[in-house]
Amino acid sequence: MAQTQGAYYVPHGSHWPIVGSIGLFTTVIGAAQWMNGVSGFSALPLMYVGIAILLFMMFGWFGTVIRESVAGLYNKQVDVSFRMGMIWFIFSEVMFFAAFFGALFYARVLSVPWLGGEGHGALTNHFLWQGFTPAWPTNGPSEIGGSFQTIPAWGLPLLNTMLLLASGVTITLAHHALRSGHRKATVAWLAATVALGAVFLYYQAHEYAEAYGHLNLTLGSGIYGSTFFMLTGFHGMHVTLGAIMLVIIMLRVAKGHFTADNHFGFEAVAWYWHFVDVVWLGLFVFVYVL
Structure with a gap:
């Protein structure tokens, strides 16, 4: 049973964490086997089962929290806890993307020049990769995946940047409308934000189709292809x-x-959306432009 200790709401025991853990485990196992070419029930269908479990968990757990909030069970202290939790969650996401940006930096600034003979890589270049040109972007040494072309920064990537920047404006306008008590305007601005996000995803899918279908830029295109598609x-x-x-x-x-x-x-969703905007700005500069 849920209890109130002092001024803090203590929720009842929940089965949702273990359900989420099972869903994550199943999804990761299925995705790992699928990406490594394993066929059968233990691969792609297993990943779909895991995703379904995760969706079930999210629907049930968030629904419980919403019902408790609407019932007035949360006070200021619980609100502070939610804010701290969201801050730490976004911080973990920052570290997640920092790892991939770090891999991009290491490959481009350190590893590729070393393989080309600079600094500590002189012997490596002499004995293993003579003739390798340390240029970026690269799929080498050995031209893994074959030659490829990059996606111009000033086409779809620039358009997607403008779309996400515009969505940052619309979510802010929605927040101001809510704080002013204008519920219909809040819904309208939120709908505009969702629409901008959907258009962004459409153009990103189009970009991926162009990369795979015409530019030979894939996950197998060496370190550039790997970092590009991971980020x-x-x-x-x-x-x-x-x-x-x-x-x-x-x-x-x-x-x-x-x-x-x-x-x-x-507010929590607005924080998350602004974080997504900032990450894309970094992607646009360091992946597409530079």
């Missing part, structure tokens, strides 16, 4: 999750779940 792909996944959260928040606003002074659920 942009995980960012696209975060945009997808953010858009789903925005839709849920939009439905909650339409049902009257938030007030001008009590709407951290909205």
Whole structure:
């Protein structure tokens, strides 16, 4: 049973964490086997089962939290806990992307020049990779995946940058509308944010199709292809999750779940969306432009 100890709400025992753990484990095992060419039930279908379990967990767990919030069980101290939890979650996401940006930096600034004979790589170049030109982007040494072309920064990537920057404006306008008590305007601005995110994902999918179909730029295109698709792909996944959260928040606003002074659920999603915007700016500069 849920209990109240002092001024802090203590929720009842929940089965959702173990359900989520099972879903994550199943998804990762299935995805790892699929990416390594394993066929059968232990690969792609297993990943889909894991994703379904995760969706079930998210729907049930978030629904429980929403019902408790609407019932008025949360006070200021719980609100502070939610804020701290979201801050640490976004920090973990910052570290997640920092690892991939770090891999890009290491490969481009240190590893590739070493393989070309600079600094500590003189012997490596002499005995293993004579003739290797340390130029970026590269799929070498050995031209793994064959030759490829890069995606011009001033085409779809620039358009997607403008779309995400515009979505940062619309989510901010939605927040101001909510704080002013204009619920219909809040829903409208949230819908605009979701639409901009959806258009971004459409153009990213088009970009991927162009890369694989015409430019021979794939995950197998050496270190450049690997870092390109890991960074942009995980960012696209975060945009997808953010858009789903925005839709849920939009439905909650339409049902009257938030007030001008009590709407951290909205704020948390807005924080996440702004984080997604900032990560894309880094991607645009360091992956597409430089």
